[in-house]
Amino acid sequence: MRLTQWTDFSLRVLMYCAACEHRDLPVTITEIADSHSISRSHLTKVVHQLGAHGLLETTRGRGGGMRLCKPAAEINVGAVVRQTETDFAMVECFDAKINQCTLSPQCHLKGVLQQATKSYLAVLDGVTLADLVAPMSNRAKTHKVAMPVTGKARTAPRG
Amino acid sequence: MRLTQWTDFSLRVLMYCAACEHRDLPVTITEIADSHSISRSHLTKVVHQLGAHGLLETTRGRGGGMRLCKPAAEINVGAVVRQTETDFAMVECFDAKINQCTLSPQCHLKGVLQQATKSYLAVLDGVTLADLVAPMSNRAKTHKVAMPVTGKARTAPRG
Numbered sequence: 001m002r003l004t005q006w007t008d009f010s011l012r013v014l015m016y017c018a019a020c021e022h023r024d025l026p027v028t029i030t031e032i033a034d035s036h037s038i039s040r041s042h043l044t045k046v047v048h049q050l051g052a053h054g055l056l057e058t059t060r061g062r063g064g065g066m067r068l069c070k071p072a073a074e075i076n077v078g079a080v081v082r083q084t085e086t087d088f089a090m091v092e093c094f095d096a097k098i099n100q101c102t103l104s105p106q107c108h109l110k111g112v113l114q115q116a117t118k119s120y121l122a123v124l125d126g127v128t129l130a131d132l133v134a135p136m137s138n139r140a141k142t143h144k145v146a147m148p149v150t151g152k153a154r155t156a157p158r159g
Numbered sequence: 160m161r162l163t164q165w166t167d168f169s170l171r172v173l174m175y176c177a178a179c180e181h182r183d184l185p186v187t188i189t190e191i192a193d194s195h196s197i198s199r200s201h202l203t204k205v206v207h208q209l210g211a212h213g214l215l216e217t218t219r220g221r222g223g224g225m226r227l228c229k230p231a232a233e234i235n236v237g238a239v240v241r242q243t244e245t246d247f248a249m250v251e252c253f254d255a256k257i258n259q260c261t262l263s264p265q266c267h268l269k270g271v272l273q274q275a276t277k278s279y280l281a282v283l284d285g286v287t288l289a290d291l292v293a294p295m296s297n298r299a300k301t302h303k304v305a306m307p308v309t310g311k312a313r314t315a316p317r318g
Contacts, residue, residue: 001162001244001276008251011268077271085160092167108291109170112236116282117160123275132267 007084009046011132012036014055014080018072018129026058026065053083068129077132078125166243168205170291171195173214173239177231177288185217185224212242227288236291237284 016035017027029047033040047066050056055075058066068075087095175194176186188206192199206225209215214234217225227234246254 001160001279002246003160003272005251015266015268087161092164107174108286108293109174112283112286112291113162116279119278119282120160120275123278124271127267127271132271134267 003081004085006046006086007081009038009042010050010080010084011077012038013043013046013050013066014068014075014129015133017056017066017068018075018133021068021072025063026067028065049084055080055083072130072133073128075129076125077127077129078121078123080129081124082121162240163244165205165245166240168197168201169209169239169243170236171197172202172205172209172225173227173234173288174292176215176225176227177234177292180227180231184222185226187224208243214239214242231289231292232287234288235284236286236288237280237282239288240283241280 013032016032020027029040029043032038033043047056047058051058051066054069056066057069058064172191175191179186188199188202191197192202206215206217210217210225213228215225216228217223
C-alpha cells in the first residue's frame with residue numbers, strides 16, 4: 001500500500017516551504033531539486049499544481065520563488081493528501097468503469113476498505129504542516145547560510 | 160492510495176472459497192478465472208502463495224482444487240492484507256535503501272503515516288472473511304448448479 005510519488009513530492013515541497021516560512025527570500029525550485037535530487041521539471045509540475053490548489057503562491061523573475069499561501073500551522077495534512085492523491089480506489093471494484101468483479105453486488109469488501117481509508121485520513125486530519133516540520137524550522141533559521149538558496153546568492157543582502 | 164493487484168486478487172480468491180466453503184467439491188482455478196476474467200496463470204501464482212501462507216489447501220488431479228485451511232470466520236482480513244501486501248512503504252523515506260530525502264532526520268511525516276497505516280489495518284483487523292461474504296454464502300448454496308464448477312461436471316455425484 002503506497003501513496004503516489006506525486007503526493008510524496010508534494011509533501012516534501014510543502015514541508016520545505018514550511019521549514020523556510022520565516023525566511024526573507026522565497027524558496028526556489030532549484031534548491032528543493034538540489035536538496036532532494038528530484039528533477040526540476042517534475043518539481044515544476046508539482047509546484048504548479050500546489051499553486052492551483054491554493055497552497056503555494058509563486059513569483060517569477062530574479063529573487064522569485066514560492067511561499068506557502070498561509071501559515072504552515074493552518075495547512076492540514078489530510079486535506080493536502082486528499083488533493084494530491086489521484087484516487088483512493090483501493091481495489092478494482094472501487095472504479096465502476098473497470099470493475100469486472102462478479103462478487104460486487106453481495107460483497108462487503110468495498111465498504112470495509114472505505115472505512116479503513118477513512119480511519120487512515122482521520123489521522124492525517126489531526127496533523128498540520130507545522131507539526132511535521134517543527135524541528136526543521138529551527139534548523140532553517142540556524143543554518144540559513146549553509147542551505148543552497150539560489151535566489152539569495154544572486155541578490156544583495158537586505159537591511 | 161491503492162492496495163496491490165496481488166492483494167485484490169488474493170482477497171477475491173479467498174472470498175470465493177469462503178462463499179463455497181460448505182460445498183462438497185473444492186473450488187477450481189478455472190471457475191474463479193472464468194468468474195472474474197483473470198488469467199489462470201496469474202491466479203495459479205496467487206493460489207500457490209495463499210497455500211504457502213497457510214490460508215488454502217490444494218489437491219491435485221480430477222476432482223481436485225482448493226479449500227480454505229480453516230473456517231472463513233477464523234480468517235482475519237487484516238492478517239491476510241499484511242501477508243499479501245509487498246510493503247506499507249507509503250513514501251520514499253520508509254525504505255532506507257532508496258531514501259534520498261534530506262529532511263528525514265528532523266521530519267515527523269514517517270511517524271504520522273505509520274500511525275495512519277496502523278489505523279487503516281486496525282479496521283481490517285476487526286473483520287473476518289466470513290463477514291465479507293455472508294450473503295454470498297447463501298447465494299453459493301442456492302445457485303450451486305449455475306456456477307461454473309469444472310470439477311463437479313467431471314465427477315459422479317456423491318451419496
